[in-house]
Amino acid sequence: MEDWNSFLLPYEQAVDELKVKFRGLRPQFAIDNDQTPIEFVTGRVKPVESIQEKLVRRHIAEDRIEQDLQDIAGVRIMTQFVDDIYQVVDILRKRTDMTILEERDYVTNAKPSGYRSYHIVIEYPVQMVTGEKKILAEIQVRTMAMNFWATIEHSLNYKYDGVFTPELSERLERAADAAFKLDQEMSEIRAEIHDAAAQRDKEA
Numbered sequence: 001m002e003d004w005n006s007f008l009l010p011y012e013q014a015v016d017e018l019k020v021k022f023r024g025l026r027p028q029f030a031i032d033n034d035q036t037p038i039e040f041v042t043g044r045v046k047p048v049e050s051i052q053e054k055l056v057r058r059h060i061a062e063d064r065i066e067q068d069l070q071d072i073a074g075v076r077i078m079t080q081f082v083d084d085i086y087q088v089v090d091i092l093r094k095r096t097d098m099t100i101l102e103e104r105d106y107v108t109n110a111k112p113s114g115y116r117s118y119h120i121v122i123e124y125p126v127q128m129v130t131g132e133k134k135i136l137a138e139i140q141v142r143t144m145a146m147n148f149w150a151t152i153e154h155s156l157n158y159k160y161d162g163v164f165t166p167e168l169s170e171r172l173e174r175a176a177d178a179a180f181k182l183d184q185e186m187s188e189i190r191a192e193i194h195d196a197a198a199q200r201d202k203e204a
């Protein structure tokens, strides 16, 4: 690639726009006093070094990068509860400012590492000075507990690449299961609180 800076410009624009759009959904829930399914939103453009590493690892030719590398623009939506993930996915499916190309449900089907998240690949139009440019972006929707695990596992994997013994991988996988159990417990607690509140209102 001759000029990474200009190549990455539409991706930077897309990440900035998507962050604003998804963050903007939060106050809309607050108006109706509804619990917002979106806790916080982050986004990043994949660093050039990671792009290059992924091109090699996935045997992608540089002239196929725009079609074959789906996560140069990446946005994460964090939720409180597992159910909220699917509520967010439904909201995204109804949007007319992006087209969903692919969905991967690693929430129900965790990766062998223990990783859980809902991945959505979208085609997103960015208005450049030269006209419209459609780019691919990946949206990852996950609970805060899933994010806690994935963030730490990712940084350990990156820092200590190649020294993961099977025993350490297994411990990380068990830690991911523990995070998921925490998610399930929080959902059950919420359900019980809802039931108790409904009962109290009925009796009042």
Ligand code: 0O2
Residues within 6 Å of the ligand: 046, 050, 054, 071, 074, 104, 111, 113, 114, 115, 119, 149, 150, 151, 153, 154
């Ligand atoms: P970064 O730094 O987050 O950008 P592949 O990349 O080949 O594994 P694929 O098919 O391209 O997989 O896409 P997939 O699996 O839907 O999404 C890949 C991205 O999901 C990763 O991007 C991570 O963000 C996240 N991810 C997937 N598996 C794991 C995992 O086991 N642990 C953690 N922490 N994150 C995971 P990158 O490019 O790896 O990294």
